[in-house]
Amino acid sequence: MIEVKNLSFKIGNKHILNTIDLIVNKGELFGILGPNGSGKTTLLKNIAGMVAIQTGEVFIDGMELQKYKTKELAKQMAVLPQLNDAPFSFTVYDAIKLGRYSHQSSLFPSWSKLDEEKVNEAITLTNIQHLKDRNVDELSGGERQLVYLARALAQEAKILLLDEPTNHLDVSHQMDLLELLKKLVVEQELTIIAIFHDLNLASLYCDRVFLLKEGSEVCTDKARNVFKHEQLSEIYDTSLETIHHPVVPKSLITFIPSYLEEIIKDDEQRPFINEHTKDWLVLQTTYPYKTLSSAIIGSGFGWSTTFATLHVDKNYLCDNPVEDMKSNLIKKGYDHTRTIGMMTAASLEDASFKEHIDEQFSLKVMVTAGVSNAVDISQASFFHSDEMKQGTINTWIFIEGMMSEAAFAQSIMTATEAKTKAMQVEEIYDKMSNTLATGTSTDSIVIAASQVGSQFEYAGTITNIGRAIGTCVFEATVESLQKYKRRIRDFR
Ligand SMILES: Nc1ncnc2c1ncn2[C@@H]1O[C@H](COP(=O)(O)OP(=O)(O)OP(=O)(O)O)[C@@H](O)[C@H]1O
Structure with missing residues (x-):
């Protein structure tokens, strides 16, 4: 379980996060939503320990984040890089092996049968056997995202933090990735926190979502309770409607292009x-x-x-x-x-x-x-x-x-x-x-x-x-x- 208490964060004199409280349960796919610049990445970095906490506390499985040693934290939590981060120039297999670093003894690092098994398991789960010998920096965005995920799985982290995981992916790769993340949550009780810009994907896959505006929490709940069109229209400052998914009981949002409204209103109907x-x-x-x-x-x-x-x-x-x-x-x-x-x-x-x-x-x-x-x-x-x-x-x-x-x-x-x-x-x-x-x-x-x-x-x-x-x-x-x-x- 992840618990964030009273978390605030400033850069210079600018308040980026204001007294955030949230709990993410084990086995939950939790989405962070909000407009550009609302503080989503800053919140994720605070939870990941990538920035020093200024005010407030973050607990991972009941223990304060700062009390974890680096390797212990890596066994608990993996942060997937954004796709636009420069990829490392290893082979896929070697990149995934890096995930075993936290399980190696610092004094006498050795590659065990268990390490080998975990890397192969991760490769099988993410279905990237065919990419094993390729270089990471020559892969497509979708393929690279799977390699990062495989590395996190080899790390045996129970918590995955992802910043816009579906960014730059086409619709089929977006679906494949989210299906896999959901499977990991359901079958292996992983806890996943992910930032989404695509509200509909968040609605389809997240158990709950957390909506941020200007560094403050607006609400945290199931997407269907958060997706009120007045609320989202105001927060995202655009004209939108919430609709029901035609096949599954989920809420979706859709946008209203103003140019069409004008054309229709101008014309005599009948x-x-x-x-x-x-x-x-x-x-x-x-x-x-x-x-x-x-x-x-x-x-x-x-x-x-x-x-x-x-x-x-x-x-x-x-x-x-x-x-x-x-x-x-x-x-x-x-x-x-x-x-x-x-x-x-x-x-x-x-x-x-x-x-x-x-x-x-x-x-x-x-x-x-x-x-x-x-x-x-x-x-x-x-x-x-x-x-x-x-x-x-x-x-x-x-x-x-x-x-x-x-x-x-x-x-x-x-x-x-x-x-x-x-x-x-x-x-x-x-x-x-x-x-x-x-x-x-x-x-x-x-x-x-x-x-x-x-x-x-x-x-x-x-x-x-x-x-x-x-x-x-x-x-x-x-x-x-x-x-x-x-x-x-x-x-x-
Ligand atoms: N290193 C920095 N120096 C100054 N301001 C920063 C820095 N990093 C972030 N900020 C500011 O903090 C605010 C929140 O940034 P953050 O990246 O957390 O937002 P976000 O919600 O993830 O945005 P986006 O959706 O655009 O990725 C923004 O106004 C941003 O300009």
Whole structure:
């Protein structure tokens, strides 16, 4: 365990560190974060004993740092050089052997079988057997970082101190190095303190982070508790947002380029119909809208400029509808990476549009409805088998406003309730259970927001925007269902 108590440090009259207290536990990967010049390296040098402590104390495993003899301290702790430090001109193997120095007797230094084993173990762990005979000064940054790490492992230090270990490394080498450091922490209970400039890597790999500003502690905690966007924006003096990692439960940060905000604000937004035939219904926007969708193309959260529905035969069967839709979009010249793409067997000529405009926001809703396979979801498990046919209600909702993620989720709820009510009013029945249907087998939805203008934290039925969504979706769905019913009747 490392304990720093009341540590202050001055260079000349300048206060570099102000009364720092921190504890780093055994088996912890601990990150030091902070802007340039905030004192991170100075703190690391104090912990490493590379500068004389002026005020305060540092304890390593309960013993004061100054009481350690050099060799004893080296058995406890290794400091990895920064990549821009001049590399030594030894072979890799000899450089790693230097790590055994602290284990040699000063009077009769001798190279033992154990020394040999430890060097080879370190080489295996860092996976650099192929570099053994190369010169350190001719290695790439990533390779050199592994050699430094191998030397520290050969030293059998239980604590590793690293100053910006991922600096100058490409993304794959950054990941490889951090994966290895994490493995050492988990499997060998090493304690690692590392300075990071890349906040996202720190969030992904550190157990806790320590945030410094102008030599003083701002906070120490798990990254998700430290990564508050107001706090980081202020400390780093830049516009940023915290977001959730899409795959693992970690916080990430992302930056907001101001030039884009300006372009978008300058321009009049509004989705416009680009194409409306019996095969395609395509709306487009000048700038990307933030979207939440269940569509086959562009599902989940994303940003889109094209909203396309392709009409398919009611017996449409394809092994890979996603690829099919993609190639259809490409053939038409649409950028599928910026498209919400849906399919429907319903007639596109029956699409219904509703609009709501007021001082706070404007809203456009489009619905296409085909209910040949309407489903009462409360009965579906008992009456419907896997081979359900397609019947689709596609709902598009465009909002000129800035929506939170909660508002997106609530819009989906609100719109679904409105659609179900429209089906009740139009007496659409589930033919299998003979009960009123709540939807169809393959309904799809997109909520698209310009993210410019009024802010909406919520969009449930208690809010103006939620009520407007409900009304527009209800009316558009009723109208589209009536057109569908008329078409079926006329067809018969
Ligand atoms: N030898 C020195 N003489 C004078 N000032 C120094 C010296 N070393 C560091 N400083 C000053 O101390 C402050 C903290 O420096 P330090 O290197 O600890 O910051 P840092 O957070 O590691 O910065 P960076 O992220 O840029 O590496 C800076 O203002 C720096 O200019």
